[in-house]
Amino acid sequence: GQNIDQPTEMTATEGAIVQINCTYQTSGFNGLFWYQQHAGEAPTFLSYNVLDGLEEKGRFSSFLSRSKGYSYLLLKELQMKDSASYLCAVDQTGANNLFFGTGTRLTVIP
Amino acid sequence: SQTIHQWPATLVQPVGSPLSLECTVEGTSNPNLYWYRQAAGRGLQLLFYSVGIGQISSEVPQNLSASRPQDRQFILSSKKLLLSDSGFYLCAGPDEINYGYTFGSGTRLTVV
Numbered sequence: 001g002q003n004i005d006q007p008t009e010m011t012a013t014e015g016a017i018v019q020i021n022c023t024y025q026t027s028g029f030n031g032l033f034w035y036q037q038h039a040g041e042a043p044t045f046l047s048y049n050v051l052d053g054l055e056e057k058g059r060f061s062s063f064l065s066r067s068k069g070y071s072y073l074l075l076k077e078l079q080m081k082d083s084a085s086y087l088c089a090v091d092q093t094g095a096n097n098l099f100f101g102t103g104t105r106l107t108v109i110p
Numbered sequence: 111s112q113t114i115h116q117w118p119a120t121l122v123q124p125v126g127s128p129l130s131l132e133c134t135v136e137g138t139s140n141p142n143l144y145w146y147r148q149a150a151g152r153g154l155q156l157l158f159y160s161v162g163i164g165q166i167s168s169e170v171p172q173n174l175s176a177s178r179p180q181d182r183q184f185i186l187s188s189k190k191l192l193l194s195d196s197g198f199y200l201c202a203g204p205d206e207i208n209y210g211y212t213f214g215s216g217t218r219l220t221v222v
Contacts (some may be wrong), residue, residue: 033210042200042213043154087154089210096161097144098210102153 002026004101006088011107012078020073020086020104028093034062034073035087037103043087046073075106083108112137116201116214123221129174129188131217133201136182141203143184144211145176148198157199160184196221 003025012018024032031050035043049055049064049071061074073086085103092099113136123129135141145157156169158176166176173192177185184201201214 031209035210040198040216040218042216043211045205045208045210045212048209089154091210096142096167097156097159099156100146100154102151 002090002092002099004088004090004099006086006101006104008102009105009107011109012075014078014080014108014110016078017074017076018078018106020075020106022071022073022088022101024069024071024088024090024101026069026090026092026099028095029066029069030091030093032062032064032071033087033089033091033098034071035089037085037087039084046086078108080108080110082106112141112203112206112212114201114203114212114214116199116217118217119215120218121220123191123219125193125221126190129186129191129195129219131186131199131201131219133184133186133214134182135184135203138204138206140181143178144202145184145186146200146202148200150197154200157186191221193221195219 005023033048034046036046037043047062054063059076064071085105087103088101089098115134142161144159146154148154160166160178175187199217202211205212
């Protein structure tokens with residue numbers, strides 16, 4: 001089985017930095033995805049972490065600790081368009097599908 | 111790269127009516143395909159996945175069904191919709207560039 005936890009909602013100010021956490025428990029683990037989903041739209045790929053450490057991609061970075069079952073998504077220099085839900089998804093060993101957390105709805109305020 | 115086409119974008123259906131949502135894929139042949147549902151304020155729930163023509167694995171109750179009549183076609187159906195079937199339905203296939211999934215644009219279903 002698997003369990004994935006994320007905060008339900010977060011609010012941050014334009015121009016600031018926000019960190020969205022994800023903890024997971026799975027019987028086998030290949031890697032972890034982060035997706036961005038604007039209201040009424042499909043999720044889009046942000047990052048995929050397999051190894052421990054931080055991966056940076058422009059304003060977005062994603063961190064993974066396999067031993068702790070923990071990941072975070074770091075968004076810098078927040079913009080209003082970053083208001084969206086952020087979904088954490090686990091690629092579980094032996095599974096045919098990804099397992100998604102419930103998502104974190106981020107609201108960026110002026 | 112792969113493109114997932116999904117329609118309709120929005121659907122309002124009465125309780126007890128049938129449902130058919132279609133998903134077609136451009137790109138790689140014989141992709142794994144998935145139907146997910148996202149209820150309001152909830153995460154993505156896997157409904158069905160298919161590894162090939164005629165091969166369907168179900169993860170949910172029997173009110174919904176899926177079929178894969180062709181390699182690049184995946185259909186979600188119901189004979190009689192329930193209020194609880196309302197939600198945002200997403201078809202997904204493999205993302206060959208980033209790994210993980212690429213998604214169709216989704217269908218917002220409201221059962222009234």
